[in-house]
Amino acid sequence: MGRYVARRLLQMIPVFIGSTFLIFAMMFALPGDPVRALMGEQAYDPAVVAHIRADLGLDQPLWQQYATYLWHLVQGDFGTEIASKREISEIIAQAFPVTIRLTLFAFTFTVLVGISLGVIAGLRPDSVRDRGLLTLTLVLISMPSFVLGYLMQYLFAFQWGITTPTVQDSNNFGDLFLPAVVLGSLSLAYVARLTRTSMAENLRADYMRTAVAKGLPRRRIVGVHLMRNSLIPVVTFLGTDIGNLMTGAIVTEGIFNVQGVGKTIFDALTRREGSTVVGIASLIVLVFLLTSLLVDLLYAVLDPRIRYA
Amino acid sequence: MTIIDKAAEAPAPRGAGENGHPLLQVRDLHVEFHTRDGVAKAVNGVNYTVDAGETLAVLGESGSGKSVTAQAIMGILDMPPGRIPKGEILFRGEDMLTMSSDERRRLRGRKIAMIFQDALSSLNPVLSVGYQLGEMFRVHQGLSKKDAKAKAIELMDRVKIPAARARVNDYPHQFSGGMRQRIMIAMALALEPDLIIADEPTTALDVTVQAQVMELLAELQREYNMGLILITHDLGVVADVADKIAVMYAGRIVETAPVHELYKRPAHPYTRGLLDSIPRLDQKGQELYAIKGLPPNLTRIPTGCAFNPRCPKADDLCRTEIPALAPVTEQDGSELPGRGSACHFWKETIHG
Numbered sequence: 001m002g003r004y005v006a007r008r009l010l011q012m013i014p015v016f017i018g019s020t021f022l023i024f025a026m027m028f029a030l031p032g033d034p035v036r037a038l039m040g041e042q043a044y045d046p047a048v049v050a051h052i053r054a055d056l057g058l059d060q061p062l063w064q065q066y067a068t069y070l071w072h073l074v075q076g077d078f079g080t081e082i083a084s085k086r087e088i089s090e091i092i093a094q095a096f097p098v099t100i101r102l103t104l105f106a107f108t109f110t111v112l113v114g115i116s117l118g119v120i121a122g123l124r125p126d127s128v129r130d131r132g133l134l135t136l137t138l139v140l141i142s143m144p145s146f147v148l149g150y151l152m153q154y155l156f157a158f159q160w161g162i163t164t165p166t167v168q169d170s171n172n173f174g175d176l177f178l179p180a181v182v183l184g185s186l187s188l189a190y191v192a193r194l195t196r197t198s199m200a201e202n203l204r205a206d207y208m209r210t211a212v213a214k215g216l217p218r219r220r221i222v223g224v225h226l227m228r229n230s231l232i233p234v235v236t237f238l239g240t241d242i243g244n245l246m247t248g249a250i251v252t253e254g255i256f257n258v259q260g261v262g263k264t265i266f267d268a269l270t271r272r273e274g275s276t277v278v279g280i281a282s283l284i285v286l287v288f289l290l291t292s293l294l295v296d297l298l299y300a301v302l303d304p305r306i307r308y309a
Numbered sequence: 310m311t312i313i314d315k316a317a318e319a320p321a322p323r324g325a326g327e328n329g330h331p332l333l334q335v336r337d338l339h340v341e342f343h344t345r346d347g348v349a350k351a352v353n354g355v356n357y358t359v360d361a362g363e364t365l366a367v368l369g370e371s372g373s374g375k376s377v378t379a380q381a382i383m384g385i386l387d388m389p390p391g392r393i394p395k396g397e398i399l400f401r402g403e404d405m406l407t408m409s410s411d412e413r414r415r416l417r418g419r420k421i422a423m424i425f426q427d428a429l430s431s432l433n434p435v436l437s438v439g440y441q442l443g444e445m446f447r448v449h450q451g452l453s454k455k456d457a458k459a460k461a462i463e464l465m466d467r468v469k470i471p472a473a474r475a476r477v478n479d480y481p482h483q484f485s486g487g488m489r490q491r492i493m494i495a496m497a498l499a500l501e502p503d504l505i506i507a508d509e510p511t512t513a514l515d516v517t518v519q520a521q522v523m524e525l526l527a528e529l530q531r532e533y534n535m536g537l538i539l540i541t542h543d544l545g546v547v548a549d550v551a552d553k554i555a556v557m558y559a560g561r562i563v564e565t566a567p568v569h570e571l572y573k574r575p576a577h578p579y580t581r582g583l584l585d586s587i588p589r590l591d592q593k594g595q596e597l598y599a600i601k602g603l604p605p606n607l608t609r610i611p612t613g614c615a616f617n618p619r620c621p622k623a624d625d626l627c628r629t630e631i632p633a634l635a636p637v638t639e640q641d642g643s644e645l646p647g648r649g650s651a652c653h654f655w656k657e658t659i660h661g
Contacts, residue, residue, distance in 0.1 A: 206430040212385045213425075214496070215418030216448055228435050303435055304480040 004308035005297070012289045016282070017070070023281045024066050027274040034058075034082045034272040056082060069278070079275040081268075088279045091264060096283070099253070099260035103245045105176050106184035110245075111238060114188040115231075118195020122230070123222065125200035133192060140189035149182045149255040166257035179256040183249055187241050194237055198230040205229070232302045239295030243288040330402030332536045333359045333382070333421075333504055338396035340377050340560075342607075343389060349607040351377040353560040354396075356634070359536040361503065364527075366539045366551035366568070368583070372604050374560035375540045379506045382538075383423050384413045400504075419449050422497035424507040424526075428489035432481040438465075438492050439477035445499035464495040468525060487518035491525065498529060504536040511546055523550055544587055548572065553647055556580050559605050559615035562634060563651045576637045576650035576659040578620050614653070626653050 035052050053059050057068060072079060078088035121133040140148075156178060157165035167175045202208065203226065211225045250262030257263070261280055268276035300306045340352035352374040359365045367375045380386045382398050384405065398405045400421065405413055425431040433441060442464055443457030452460065458477060465473035468491040481489055490510060497505050507526065511519040527550045530537045541547060547554060547568065554571050556564040556579065564577040575581045582600040602619040605611055614632050617623040630653070637648035640660050652658060 206425065206427060207433040209385055210425060210431045210496075211433070213383055213417055213423045214445060214448075215414050215416070216444065217414065220444075220448065225433055225436075229433070232435070304437075305434060305482050 001300075001308055005293070008293050008296070012293075015289060016285060019285045020070070020073075020278060020282045021066055023278050024069065024274070025062060027272075027277055028062050028065070030272065032272045034274070069275070073279075073282070078279040081273050081276055083271060083273065088276050091276060092261075092279060092283065095259065095261045095264040095280070098258060099246055099249055099262065101173070102176050102180055102183065102249055102253070102258060102260055103242065105173070105180035106187070106245050107238075107242060109180055110184040110187045110191055110241070114191030115195050115234065117188075117192040118234070119199060119227075121192070122196040122199025122203070125196075125203070130196065133196060137189035137193050140185050143185075145182055145186065145251050146255060148185060149179075149252060152178055152182055153255070166255075176258070179249075179252050179258055182255070183245060183252045187238075187245065190241075191234060191237065195230065195234050198233055199226060202226055202230045232299070235302060236295050236299055239291050239298060240288075242291045243284065246287060247284055330399065331358045332361050332363075332401060333538075334397075334399040334402075335378065335382065336397040336399065338378060338381060338398065339394050340374070340381050340386065340391060341394060342391050344608070347608040350610060351560055351607055352381070353610075355557070355560070355562055357555050357562065357565070359504065359538055361536055362531070362534040363553070364530065364537040364539060364551045366541060366547040366554045367557060368541060368544065368547065368554055369557035370542055370604050372607065373557040375557050376508055377560075378557075379423070379508055379538060379540055383421060383506060384417060385423075415449075418445060418502070419500045420502050421504045421506065422500070422502040424490075424493050424497045424505065424510045426509040427513050428486070428493045429481060429513075431493060432489065434481060437478045437480055438484070442492070442496055442499060445496065449500055460499075464499055465492070467498070468492070468495040468529075470495075486514050487522060490514060490518075490522050494522070494526060494529070498533075501533050502535065504538070505530070506538045506540070508540045509542070510539075512541075512543070519546065526550070544572075544583060556583070559610050560607065561615065561651060562649075563616065565634070565647065565649045566637075567647050570645070570648065574659050576648065576655045577652045578622050578654075578658055579616050581658060582619075614651070622654050622657070 035049055035056070035058070050059070057065060060068075069079070076089075078092065080087055081091070117133055117136075121127075121130040124130055153165045156162045163178055164175075167179065169175055207229075208221065208225060211221045216225075246261065249258070249260055250266055252258070253260045253262035254266060261284070265277055265280045268280070296308075300308055335355055335357050338352055338355045339350070342349040342351060351372075355374070355378050357365060357367075367378070369375045377386070377391075381393060382405075386393075393406060396406070400416065405416065408416075432438070439458050439461045442461035443452075443454070446452040446457040446460045447454065462473045462477050465477065470476065470488055470491055476484075481492070484492065490513075494510070497507075510526065511522050514522060523546055526537070529535075537550075539547065539551060551568045553565065553567050555562045556571075556577065558579050564571070564575065564580045566576070571580065572584065575584055579600070582598070585598040586600060588597055600619055605615055605618070611618055611628075613626075613628045613630055614620070614623070617627040620627065632651045632653045634649045634651040635655065637645050637650050637655055637659060639645055650658070
């Protein structure tokens with residue numbers, strides 16, 4: 001087990017370098033120039049621009065820029081923004097907690113509501129409530145998050161006046177309710193369906209018949225024997241989903257004006273602030289890598305038939 | 310209750326239990342399944358009795374209704390699509406079909422237990438065997454987790470699993486097939502039930518292990534004086550352990566007999582066919598006999614005797630009239646206890 005974890009952690013290094021390099025190269029390939037963006041509409045002297053570019057190291061070839069960037073990164077230096085001269089680590093420190101809070105909110109919502117709906121439907125496959133859930137989840141899956149987002153805004157803020165249309169204080173949990181529901185709704189649909197199918201399938205398993213034959217009360221049959229088996233795929237899905245929720249927040253954060261990672265990365269992209277984009281993306285890559293390792297380890301804990309050597 | 314049972318040790322009077330009722334009595338049981346293709350009549354009027362310490366072997370091919378009958382007794386039929394339109398299942402004289410579901414649940418595992426065919430899929434893959442064995446004590450007797458585990462180890466020793474203490478926390482997939490079936494047996498045995506139903510307990514095992522498992526089952530049954538219903542399609546397994554045999558075909562019992570008499574003189578053409586299709590060493594090189602045709606589709610059981618399309622002796626009477634399970638007698642009319650045959654021509658079959 002320990003060796004397995006060590007191997008996986010070592011494998012992360014090339015994946016991390018590779019993925020950050022790709023993002024870096026893509027930023028490099030984008031048309032536009034942060035220095036010219038800095039100048040705006042005013043007339044500028046090409047010599048001055050060239051000087052600034054040389055100062056920032058932007059005249060160097062791609063690989064050299066990347067090597068420098070990575071060298072600084074391992075030392076914990078994310079660099080500074082060109083236009084605002086702000087430390088990127090400071091920007092990240094401001095945006096990440098907001099997104100993490102939003103993600104956890106959405107995640108909790110997904111887990112509680114999604115699994116409950118799945119259990120309710122899965123215990124009676126092909127019943128009215130099962131078909132109802134199937135329809136509901138189909139609607140949620142086929143609806144893009146911005147449609148759902150604007151719809152919720154329209155209903156909750158403009159029609160009923162329960163909330164403000166956008167988030168005023170990104171650190172306030174109550175304000176984050178609406179974006180969290182919108183963000184979590186897609187995962188919720190998948191979790192509900194996965195739970196439902198897994199339950200319905202295991203309901204017919206031989207060991208369930210054994211559990212009944214043992215004279216166990218129904219609560220125990222469902223709670224221990226059925227759930228323990230049915231939730232294995234759900235847990236693994238939820239694990240990989242944390243990363244998706246964090247990146248999926250870009251659209252949702254935009255709609256609801258949440259000052260999180262998604263909005264920051266989008267703004268940085270329009271201003272061609274490469275270091276900011278790469279810095280944030282690298283952290284998200286890291287989140288993906290760590291959660292998938294966690295899921296694989298969790299899988300072995302949940303299912304004794306799986307062993308890592 | 311179990312104390313009384315134990316007092317009536319080995320030579321217990323066969324027949325009546327402590328309150329004048331047999332341990333288990335199935336009376337005119339019917340089970341049907343409502344499917345898209347129509348109503349499948351899986352069990353059509355089965356009667357049998359099992360007493361304490363007695364072993365009844367129920368013999369038949371797949372789809373003959375032997376397992377469905379057992380599931381009906383156990384109360385683990387899926388209803389719907391299953392339905393019991395008619396019949397009684399009396400356990401110590403009380404009809405289990407009219408009991409509340411909670412009353413039945415209390416009987417399951419404690420008074421009547423079942424051993425399933427495929428122990429790998431019948432045990433929960435993600436719970437340790439110790440947990441699954443201990444669960445019986447925790448649920449039915451309210452034992453603590455620790456005491457239940459101690460009991461589980463004891464049980465594993467009882468069914469001769471080596472190094473029980475070390476293996477109690479292992480999972481089903483870590484055991485061999487024979488050991489897994491021993492765990493199933495241990496689980497059924499946990500609360501020393503009065504009746505055990507074993508549904509093809511050795512089918513998934515190789516032959517040497519089959520013998521060991523059957524021996525163990527027979528030994529434990531003798532020791533606890535339990536009733537045993539042994540469901541099988543393997544005539545070889547039956548001979549050594551059973552007291553009496555019921556042969557089923559298309560949801561009906563077609564022949565009943567004490568075990569050795571059935572082998573010596575079958576009174577139904579179907580039973581004869583089954584016996585003739587056992588490979589024998591002294592007939593090496595000859596073609597093996599096989600009953601022609603296939604078992605009937607349960608949604609369209611043939612009129613008259615269900616076996617008539619496959620029977621070498623069938624005539625018009627067989628195609629119109631359902632033969633009742635009639636008592637079988639000696640040629641001079643003297644009674645043969647425990648024997649019955651549902652064939653219009655049982656006389657010719659047994660004596661001819």
